[in-house]
Amino acid sequence: MTTAPTTAFLNPLRVEDAVRRALDEDLGRAGDLTTLACIPAGRRAQAVIASRQQGVVAGLALAREAFRLIDPAVDFSAAVDDGASVAPGSVVARVSGDARSLLSAERVGLNFLGRLSGIASLTARYVAAVAHTRARICDTRKTTPTLRAFEKYAVRCGGGMNHRYGLDDAILIKDNHIAVAGGVRAALRAAKAAAGHLVKIEIEVDRLDQLAEVVEEGADVVLLDNMPPDMLREAVRLAAGRLLLEASGGVNLDTVRAIAETGVDMISVGALTHSASVLDLGLDITLTA
Template sequence: MQDLVLNPLTVRDAVAAALAEDLGRAGDITTNACIPAGTPAALVIASRAKGVISGVDLAQEAFRQIDPGVTFAADVRDGGSVEPGTVVARVSGPARSILSAERVALNFMGRMSGIASLTARYVERVAHTRARIVDTRKTTPLLRAFEKHAVRSGGGMNHRFGLDDAVLIKDNHIAVAGSIAAALRAAKAHAGHMVKIEIEVDTLAQLVEVLDEGADVVLLDNMSPTLLRQAVEMVGGRMLTEASGGINLDTVAAVAETGVDMISVGALTHSAPVMDLGLDVTVG
């Protein structure tokens, strides 16, 4: 597993906003009422399910921002596999600080670990093929950087991050532009030499038009495995091929076996269940 690094400034700002949302105007009134100031505590964050961890840095940042005196030691880093009962991290320090940060820490880690775990299941299903599992822009607003990081934690790859880093011509673009040829020619005239151009098709006839004009990637949308296999043969390695459209864990292997280079799955980020992570606190 490659070293997975998030932009620390992005982490800092997102955690600060989440803590401000949770603490509100008066802070953690429950903890402040029940726990005397200066009371020490220790906790472990542990997995209650099998999966892949992601979001450790955000959890650590939540405790750090509440109280730099809190000690956070990770036993598992992003991309690490866990079983039920695996200790992911150990936190110790002032009890008030730990309890006030715990929900934000677990919310980030649980959401991201759920995405990583689901991604890992898809990746496992296609491991016998050349296909790579990639994500989409179907992410939670303002959390895209973390959700796409979680996909990488699970062994997947990232598609374009936003509208500004690659050209993806979809059916509505083609309809408004007038044709596949018109859309591709306009995109090539507009895009810089470093910008990749991908175009979506849903028939083999459309694919012929794309092959005539040329592109970097062709997105084969909602095609059956039979059509996908024919499309891959037609492309013959002249551009990358990506399959998309309603692909799930039951169908992804058959799609991968057609020879496509990539399979994009929106469910990785829009439908992943939160991973069950718990914490046990011992007051010292």
């Protein structure tokens, strides 16, 4: 079973801000017209949130916050933890309280929970595909604007690891940086001169002669861009453990196993966050006395 790492953390201030903005978008100027028209005030209800697919759960804190912000009196009880594997029909959470509140919070809560659980579920599939190797699956910055912290959290819930969160985390010298800086050596020397003592330096290469330059010049990590497996194996041989190797480009569930078996340390997969399907979750409501 996939389990969320003990270091998994979501900033509660960001959770509240994101959910507040989502509810504001949904409720608009006049509120939930359908619920206000159809449901009598004071009617009580309970509901079950259940998975309709096999997957890994992530985002319970955001779902809980959707109901809390609509109505602090709503009771939201998670049946599993983030990082838990669930089968079709599994209960993920139970909610109870004012029926109007449950109905008005439902979509925003499920949107966050389904989106993040979809990312965690896809990540878990990649992690399982390379479990027999040393390679770790990591994400990229190809995330939904303003939702990066949550989507990267979901990757961790699926057993993956995070690449940098933003441009201020680390130095990652890409091909365009190299071109403008005047080459691999020039870019690395400039980076080293500017980097603080806790800032790591990674550089992207797509040829083995560039890798040889990096090995001589020194870096923390090398991103091996769009290299086929035979070239990746040669890169592992050339690096000889002197720096971490990250494979990137052309990675999917059909190719990731062969990439991992070359001996690279990490495999970055943009699809984890930009192409994950939403995990199908539903909320079924019933009235209470």
